[in-house]
Amino acid sequence: MNIERRYIRKGSLETLYEKIKANSITVVGPSARNGKLSFRKIENFKEIATDYIQTIQSSKDTAFPRTEKILDYSKNADGISVRGTDLNGIPEIVLWGVRPCDSMGAGELSAIFNWDFKDEIYNTRLTHITVLAFSCSKADEYCFCTSVGGNPGNTEGSDILITRAGENGDFLAEIITEKGLKLVSMASELFEKDGNIDKAKYLAEVPVRFDREQISLKLDKLFENDQWVEQSLKCLGCGACAYVCPTCACFDIQDEAHGRSGSRVRCWDSCGYSHFTIHTSGHNPREVQSQRWRQRIMHKFSYMPDRLSVYGCTGCGRCSRACPADMNILEQLISIQEAAV
Amino acid sequence: MTDNIYMPYLMKVDKITWEAPGVKTFLLKFVNEGDQDNFNFKAGQFGEYSVYGAGESTFCIASSPTRKGYIECTFRQAGKVTNALSGCEEGSIVGFRGPYGNIFPIGEWKGKNLLFIAGGIALPPMRCVIWNALDLRENFKNVTIIYGARSVNDLVYKYELENWQRRKDVKLITTVDPGGESPDWKGEIGFVPTIVEKAAPSSDNTIAIVCGPPVMIKYTFPVLAKLGFADENVYTTLENRMKCGFGKCGRCNVGKVYVCKDGPVFTLAQLKELPDEY
Numbered sequence: 001m002n003i004e005r006r007y008i009r010k011g012s013l014e015t016l017y018e019k020i021k022a023n024s025i026t027v028v029g030p031s032a033r034n035g036k037l038s039f040r041k042i043e044n045f046k047e048i049a050t051d052y053i054q055t056i057q058s059s060k061d062t063a064f065p066r067t068e069k070i071l072d073y074s075k076n077a078d079g080i081s082v083r084g085t086d087l088n089g090i091p092e093i094v095l096w097g098v099r100p101c102d103s104m105g106a107g108e109l110s111a112i113f114n115w116d117f118k119d120e121i122y123n124t125r126l127t128h129i130t131v132l133a134f135s136c137s138k139a140d141e142y143c144f145c146t147s148v149g150g151n152p153g154n155t156e157g158s159d160i161l162i163t164r165a166g167e168n169g170d171f172l173a174e175i176i177t178e179k180g181l182k183l184v185s186m187a188s189e190l191f192e193k194d195g196n197i198d199k200a201k202y203l204a205e206v207p208v209r210f211d212r213e214q215i216s217l218k219l220d221k222l223f224e225n226d227q228w229v230e231q232s233l234k235c236l237g238c239g240a241c242a243y244v245c246p247t248c249a250c251f252d253i254q255d256e257a258h259g260r261s262g263s264r265v266r267c268w269d270s271c272g273y274s275h276f277t278i279h280t281s282g283h284n285p286r287e288v289q290s291q292r293w294r295q296r297i298m299h300k301f302s303y304m305p306d307r308l309s310v311y312g313c314t315g316c317g318r319c320s321r322a323c324p325a326d327m328n329i330l331e332q333l334i335s336i337q338e339a340a341v
Numbered sequence: 342m343t344d345n346i347y348m349p350y351l352m353k354v355d356k357i358t359w360e361a362p363g364v365k366t367f368l369l370k371f372v373n374e375g376d377q378d379n380f381n382f383k384a385g386q387f388g389e390y391s392v393y394g395a396g397e398s399t400f401c402i403a404s405s406p407t408r409k410g411y412i413e414c415t416f417r418q419a420g421k422v423t424n425a426l427s428g429c430e431e432g433s434i435v436g437f438r439g440p441y442g443n444i445f446p447i448g449e450w451k452g453k454n455l456l457f458i459a460g461g462i463a464l465p466p467m468r469c470v471i472w473n474a475l476d477l478r479e480n481f482k483n484v485t486i487i488y489g490a491r492s493v494n495d496l497v498y499k500y501e502l503e504n505w506q507r508r509k510d511v512k513l514i515t516t517v518d519p520g521g522e523s524p525d526w527k528g529e530i531g532f533v534p535t536i537v538e539k540a541a542p543s544s545d546n547t548i549a550i551v552c553g554p555p556v557m558i559k560y561t562f563p564v565l566a567k568l569g570f571a572d573e574n575v576y577t578t579l580e581n582r583m584k585c586g587f588g589k590c591g592r593c594n595v596g597k598v599y600v601c602k603d604g605p606v607f608t609l610a611q612l613k614e615l616p617d618e619y
Contacts, residue, residue: 070345070347070348071345071347071348073393073394075393075394079372079434080351080393080434082348082349082351082393082436084345084347084348085345087344112589113589115588116587116588116602117346117587117588117589118344118346119346119589120344120345120346121345121347223596223616224616249589249591250590250591250592251584251585251589251590251591252584252590253347253396253397253584253585253590254396255391255393255394255395255396255397257393257394257395262393262394264347264391264393264396264397266347269584269590269591271591276582276592277581277582277592277593278582279580279581279582280419280420280423281419283555285581285582285595285618285619286618291618295594298596299591299594302597303594303596303597306597307597
């Protein structure tokens with residue numbers, strides 16, 4: 001559908017929130033607890049943060065929870081009974097206040113979860129999420145969405161994009177999808193005719209720092225290169241970068257047993273961990289951290305574009321903000337672009 | 342099956358065969374007949390075998406697709422899941438997801454000689470294609486199997502080795518590492534690459550299928566090259582660690598390749614294109 005532009009007045013967002021709640025739909029939004037801003041289930045409109053650049057965690061766990069039960073089993077005298085996840089039990093969610101870089105990340109995750117076998121648990125969760133994104137009026141030195149195909153007012157992956165427009169606190173609402181229209185229909189009186197708002201005027205400036213296609217081409221020739229050792233010398237292998245990333249999808253499958261019953265779960269993992277690839281024999285194809293760091297960069301900027309036609313990075317900058325050793329992916333990508341091959 | 346791609350078939354352990362210290366073969370039958378009817382696989386494919394409560398583990402299907410109504414797997418008791426599997430009895434219920442991965446292109450090998458070279462616990466991933474070929478024996482010319490293990494005790498499928506030994510249409514050479522022989526051992530003594538060199542099978546119109554521990558593979562490939570085998574005619578099957586089996590969990594990447602999707606079967610020519618990450 002064509003994007004529909006509407007105008008919402010200050011104060012109307014709270015009314016919209018109440019209408020959503022009145023429809024018994026869960027709202028997940030950015031909310032601070034102990035000074036840490038993350039996406040949480042919102043019980044009161046006032047909990048929703050409004051002044052932030054980025055949450056610590058991305059919003060990916062609404063569709064790809066860090067621990068997803070894939071089946072339950074119970075053993076009894078007659079044998080065993082196994083039940084798969086009940087897809088009907090997946091709740092409707094309005095994902096409130098994500099940034100365009102997180103909305104875009106859903107497309108990249110979808111590529112992974114659907115390129116061959118279709119992961120219907122992920123897909124069902126995604127179908128039940130309506131993304132009410134907010135464009136960015138501020139950015140910091142870690143942000144680089146414009147280098148990876150995004151921008152602070154990007155509509156890709158969102159159902160509605162809200163842009164704070166004007167000093168009086170009114171908003172531009174861009175309704176992007178049918179799901180967005182459905183949300184609007186809950187409170188259509190709040191969405192007035194657009195008064196010709198110049199959206200670009202209200203967006204943060206994020207300079208383009210590199211060309212991702214150039215990087216992809218460079219990486220084809222950089223598998224064997226000392227740069228990986230230099231770049232990863234500081235890496236502790238803690239996996240924080242993967243856990244905060246909106247597009248990292250590597251996972252583990254584990255059983256959790258409680259006596260005679262239990263469940264099998266799909267849980268987040270990271271290619272940065274030494275045990276990620278280790279064989280039972282002890283042989284490890286990625287034995288040292290530089291190989292694991294190379295895998296991370298290669299997977300996002302070479303393998304994914306090559307195999308899935310998407311890049312595994314939305315430029316949110318969370319990995320650099322979260323890194324305890326102060327590794328900065330933006331600097332590293334720039335040095336890859338500049339590498340002599 | 343449901344839409345849930347992680348949901349295993351329920352399988353009954355119908356028969357357990359002790360192969361070697363810590364190594365067992367399970368013959369598995371589908372608990373639900375409907376699953377059996379809809380199940381098809383080809384030689385070279387693998388699956389995720391699970392014990393509920395312990396988790397999943399990846400092995401090839403060791404039986405031939407020509408043998409219907411069951412699948413077999415052979416595993417060494419080594420980690421959490423294989424220990425739990427090892428604790429199963431005949432009649433136990435386990436899980437199986439699959440088949441996954443690509444295949445040995447046995448249809449393209451019609452009219453050719455087949456040379457199988459295996460080491461230790463790596464005979465199972467080759468057994469499917471050996472029996473597949475032997476069950477369609479008229480399609481192939483000479484069939485040679487060279488199989489070695491550390492010791493006589495470590496040889497798996499001993500009953501089948503005897504069968505292949507007796508058959509006039511199979512040439513079997515068995516070997517054990519020096520020091521691994523028993524007093525009554527009648528086979529060769531020496532490492533697999535050495536024995537391959539000694540046997541000097543002809544590369545003319547021959548497909549070689551090699552599977553074994555990394556060190557065996559490493560020293561066997563040059564021997565095959567010396568015998569005149571083109572890289573396109575040498576096949577192997579890779580075993581990287583896997584979780585999902587269908588190109589999502591991110592574990593088995595070797596460069597751009599997913600071993601679980603593009604493999605596990607590769608020609609030596611394909612392997613040479615891959616970075617050294619397996």
